[in-house]
Amino acid sequence: MNVFKEFEDFIENGYKTYIPHVCIDCVIFGYHDHRLKILLSQIESLNGLSLPGGYIKRTDTMDEAASRIVEERTSIKGLYLQQYKTFGGPDRVKFNEIDLDRLAQIPLLKKLKSSWLIDQTISIGYYAITDFSLSKPQPGFMDRSCEWYDIDKIPSLLFDHNQMVKDALQTLRSQLYYQPIAQNLLPGKFTLTEIHAVYETILDKKLDIRNFPKKMAFLGLITKLNEKRNIGPHRAPFLYTFNKKKYKKALELGVTLS
Amino acid sequence: MNVFKEFEDFIENGYKTYIPHVCIDCVIFGYHDHRLKILLSQIESLNGLSLPGGYIKRTDTMDEAASRIVEERTSIKGLYLQQYKTFGGPDRVKFNEIDLDRLAQIPLLKKLKSSWLIDQTISIGYYAITDFSLSKPQPGFMDRSCEWYDIDKIPSLLFDHNQMVKDALQTLRSQLYYQPIAQNLLPGKFTLTEIHAVYETILDKKLDIRNFPKKMAFLGLITKLNEKRNIGPHRAPFLYTFNKKKYKKALELGVTLS
Numbered sequence: 001m002n003v004f005k006e007f008e009d010f011i012e013n014g015y016k017t018y019i020p021h022v023c024i025d026c027v028i029f030g031y032h033d034h035r036l037k038i039l040l041s042q043i044e045s046l047n048g049l050s051l052p053g054g055y056i057k058r059t060d061t062m063d064e065a066a067s068r069i070v071e072e073r074t075s076i077k078g079l080y081l082q083q084y085k086t087f088g089g090p091d092r093v094k095f096n097e098i099d100l101d102r103l104a105q106i107p108l109l110k111k112l113k114s115s116w117l118i119d120q121t122i123s124i125g126y127y128a129i130t131d132f133s134l135s136k137p138q139p140g141f142m143d144r145s146c147e148w149y150d151i152d153k154i155p156s157l158l159f160d161h162n163q164m165v166k167d168a169l170q171t172l173r174s175q176l177y178y179q180p181i182a183q184n185l186l187p188g189k190f191t192l193t194e195i196h197a198v199y200e201t202i203l204d205k206k207l208d209i210r211n212f213p214k215k216m217a218f219l220g221l222i223t224k225l226n227e228k229r230n231i232g233p234h235r236a237p238f239l240y241t242f243n244k245k246k247y248k249k250a251l252e253l254g255v256t257l258s
Numbered sequence: 259m260n261v262f263k264e265f266e267d268f269i270e271n272g273y274k275t276y277i278p279h280v281c282i283d284c285v286i287f288g289y290h291d292h293r294l295k296i297l298l299s300q301i302e303s304l305n306g307l308s309l310p311g312g313y314i315k316r317t318d319t320m321d322e323a324a325s326r327i328v329e330e331r332t333s334i335k336g337l338y339l340q341q342y343k344t345f346g347g348p349d350r351v352k353f354n355e356i357d358l359d360r361l362a363q364i365p366l367l368k369k370l371k372s373s374w375l376i377d378q379t380i381s382i383g384y385y386a387i388t389d390f391s392l393s394k395p396q397p398g399f400m401d402r403s404c405e406w407y408d409i410d411k412i413p414s415l416l417f418d419h420n421q422m423v424k425d426a427l428q429t430l431r432s433q434l435y436y437q438p439i440a441q442n443l444l445p446g447k448f449t450l451t452e453i454h455a456v457y458e459t460i461l462d463k464k465l466d467i468r469n470f471p472k473k474m475a476f477l478g479l480i481t482k483l484n485e486k487r488n489i490g491p492h493r494a495p496f497l498y499t500f501n502k503k504k505y506k507k508a509l510e511l512g513v514t515l516s
Contacts (some may be wrong), residue, residue: 019378020280022346058378061347084342086382088280089319120277120316124344124380174436 006014018055025053027168030132088122273374276313283311287424288390295406346380
């Protein structure tokens with residue numbers, strides 16, 4: 001089957017392979033050098049921007065389905081991925097505001113209006129995080145483009161996707177001190193300046209550089225190595241590494257003050 | 259329509275009123291005087307214990323649906339309620355292990371086997387918390403009983419409900435220092451001994467009573483009042499109150515060490 005036939009078959013018979021009424025949308029965060037971005041797709045037929053998303057095969061777990069979506073768009077395998085919230089309710093997708101008759105004129109979408117896709121659907125939100133300088137975004141079959149957007153310049157998105165981004169960002173921030181998020185954005189050995197930048201950028205606020213190592217040491221999340229990096233004359237900062245056991249413990253026991 | 263007719267109609271036509279393939283299950287925690295429990299229903303026809311659950315009306319938000327389920331079982335309105343994780347995958351309900359032919363012999367369930375209910379369903383997990391001494395558990399229409407079970411004596415449950423309980427408990431613990439959970443279990447003014455018991459019981463570990471006030475003060479979550487409670491000769495401990503603004507801030511900004 002070629003991709004066009006395959007897509008038409010998905011619209012007509014997809015409910016046999018995928019679970020109807022349920023989809024996944026992914027907020028893929030990208031960090032690099034003090035900048036935080038998210039990946040957005042321009043959907044040709046709807047003339048709007050949306051989060052990368054898709055449906056769940058009946059034979060897949062939800063994590064497998066989310067993994068596939070993220071891998072297809074970023075071309076990176078095994079990204080750090082977390083389910084964070086499920087979105088639903090009668091108002092999340094307003095089908096009455098979508099001009100289904102206009103869409104029916106697009107040959108590939110002629111059967112969309114009467115299909116299984118046009119009914120109330122809940123969306124399971126996942127977030128992923130990567131170094132955006134390492135990814136090659138790939139538009140999907142129905143997308144005009146797929147690109148990185150600065151987190152503070154997110155335009156108006158389709159459906160409830162702005163709310164999804166907002167909630168994903170809040171989750172990312174609240175988990176930064178007990179999930180191994182920064183580990184996915186830094187090399188195995190890093191300087192205090194580097195990890196400080198990750199924390200400042202994700203939290204979007206200034207963190208006193210003199211207190212920062214104390215906080216991290218208090219939480220026990222990073223370990224100072226007896227090793228320095230030479231970055232210039234008279235400049236050789238100490239290197240640090242993540243204490244993976246502490247993160248694991250923080251994750252199991254909850255916030256680490258107890 | 260009487261309740262029996264109504265139930266038969268739910269099996270046959272429920273997909274018109276409720277969203278198929280999606281349900282809600284609720285882990286309702288109950289705390290009182292050093293004890294933590296959860297509410298479980300004994301389902302007559304399946305001869306097993308399960309979490310209170312239900313389907314989502316197409317006209318309701320998910321929070322409204324979860325609220326209704328929790329209120330029906332506890333007889334308490336407006337309990338603290340949080341969505342915590344969605345469960346899915348081909349193995350979460352093993353229909354091939356359920357004897358549907360036996361169930362079809364129960365008059366009310368004769369149409370179950372060929373109904374919309376017998377198909378892969380994802381479950382949105384919510385947790386609620388209350389003082390169990392205030393609730394009057396109410397069994398549902400198909401339940402033999404609905405009772406409180408000690409958290410450390412949870413028997414084997416139907417479907418993936420043991421996993422749901424495990425994940426809910428982990429979420430409850432990890433949110434205890436930044437969500438207003440304890441506020442729902444204590445009066446507006448309380449002693450250090452009382453809040454210390456809530457934290458120890460939920461976290462299931464000893465917290466040094468001398469350090470506990472320092473930790474809470476460090477986080478700014480409680481405020482000491484210029485007021486004491488007389489509980490006996492020579493015993494008049496100071497009263498405390500929750501600092502709701504700080505909880506709100508902790509919730510918005512993430513863990514409060516930043």
